[in-house]
Amino acid sequence: MKQVIFPDGYSVPAIGQGTWYMGERSGNMAQEARAIQFGLDHGLTLIDTAEMYADGGAERVVAQAIRGRRDEVFLVSKVYPQNAGGQKAVTACENSLRRLQTDVIDLYLLHWRGNIPLADTITAMEHLQQAGKIKRWGVSNLDLSDMRELWSLPGGTACMTDQVLYHLASRGIEYDLLPWCQQKSLPVMAYCPLAQAGKLRNGLMDSPAVLSVAQELEVTVAQVLLAWVIRQPGVIAIPKAGSEAHVQENAGALGIELSPRQLQALDEAFPAPKRKTHLDIV
Numbered sequence: 001m002k003q004v005i006f007p008d009g010y011s012v013p014a015i016g017q018g019t020w021y022m023g024e025r026s027g028n029m030a031q032e033a034r035a036i037q038f039g040l041d042h043g044l045t046l047i048d049t050a051e052m053y054a055d056g057g058a059e060r061v062v063a064q065a066i067r068g069r070r071d072e073v074f075l076v077s078k079v080y081p082q083n084a085g086g087q088k089a090v091t092a093c094e095n096s097l098r099r100l101q102t103d104v105i106d107l108y109l110l111h112w113r114g115n116i117p118l119a120d121t122i123t124a125m126e127h128l129q130q131a132g133k134i135k136r137w138g139v140s141n142l143d144l145s146d147m148r149e150l151w152s153l154p155g156g157t158a159c160m161t162d163q164v165l166y167h168l169a170s171r172g173i174e175y176d177l178l179p180w181c182q183q184k185s186l187p188v189m190a191y192c193p194l195a196q197a198g199k200l201r202n203g204l205m206d207s208p209a210v211l212s213v214a215q216e217l218e219v220t221v222a223q224v225l226l227a228w229v230i231r232q233p234g235v236i237a238i239p240k241a242g243s244e245a246h247v248q249e250n251a252g253a254l255g256i257e258l259s260p261r262q263l264q265a266l267d268e269a270f271p272a273p274k275r276k277t278h279l280d281i282v
Contacts, residue, residue, distance in 0.1 A: 001043055001254050004187050004236050006107075006160050008136065012074050014230040015254055016046030017241035018191065023057025029064065031243070036065035038244040040072055042251040048163075048189070048238045050078035050111055051096050059099035067101065075100065076107040076189075078140055078163075081114025089124035093133050108134040109163055112141035112281065122155045136160045140189075143279040144177045151184075159186070165280045166190035166235070168228050168270045169204050172277035182234050192282060193229040193237040194222055209269035213262045219252070226253035228266060 002014040017039045022032045036047060047066070049058045059077065066073050077100065083092035093108065108128065110121050125137035138161035139150065150156040162181060166173055166188070173188070181188050195204050204210060205221055214224045222239075229237045230253070241247045258266075 012046045016238045017044050018238040019049040019058040023054035023061045029061050032061045033064035035241050039241050039247040046074045048076040056099045063101040074106045077105050078109040078111040084110050085116040085120035085124050105134045107136045110139045119153050141281050161187045163189035165192050167193050167195045170280045171272045174272045187234045189236045190229050209265050223253040227256035
């Protein structure tokens with residue numbers, strides 16, 4: 001199983017389980033929890049959630065899923081930017097811990113950059129680490145200029161990841177952000193790797209180039225798209241894990257290797273940018 005290693009040496013599968021849009025309907029929560037458990041059974045031990053998702057509902061789904069299995073899980077959650085400093089960060093983290101029914105979060109991320117200075121967020125993350133509430137911290141939706149600023153601040157190099165939107169039809173990070181992270185041995189977590197919330201989803205799913213590769217390999221289109229994302233060293237894909245069938249499909253992508261010819265065909269259909277572009281965010 002393809003693994004990605006964090007700067008502190010901890011390794012996780014290159015495909016995890018996302019929970020965006022989970023926990024929004026109480027009648028679906030048991031099924032969603034079972035899907036996550038099914039993913040754990042298939043080795044997808046990284047679970048990504050956030051206080052924002054369904055106003056904490058997704059964290060409650062995760063709590064159901066990992067009950068009795070916490071030791072198997074690498075648990076990621078995210079803090080709103082308006083809560084990412086001072087006592088607000090402590091309160092937000094404690095609320096997430098309560099909803100997750102756990103004592104510690106393995107990786108706690110700033111969800112996106114807001115008005116609280118990055119230096120204050122670093123201080124808050126360090127405080128949470130010292131208090132034993134989180135093991136590691138990172139960021140999400142930060143572009144290269146933000147990452148360079150973070151890196152220049154005291155304690156900023158302790159950041160463990162940058163979670164950003166990345167899929168075959170959204171390749172802007174390949175121009176500068178991804179190479180910089182790879183140079184720093186800083187893993188990138190790719191959300192919406194299937195363009196679940198992207199305007200080009202239909203273009204991807206119906207692309208003749210993607211369909212051709214899927215038929216050639218006798219796999220699904222989603223598996224081709226996931227295999228494409230994790231072809232890059234140090235990239236973790238976190239597709240939504242809403243049903244057991246989707247989870248099984250996601251897990252199967254870990255064993256798919258795209259040939260240079262197949263990668264070239266996908267590049268020709270969805271070229272990498274030749275100049276700096278704005279960081280895509282959804």
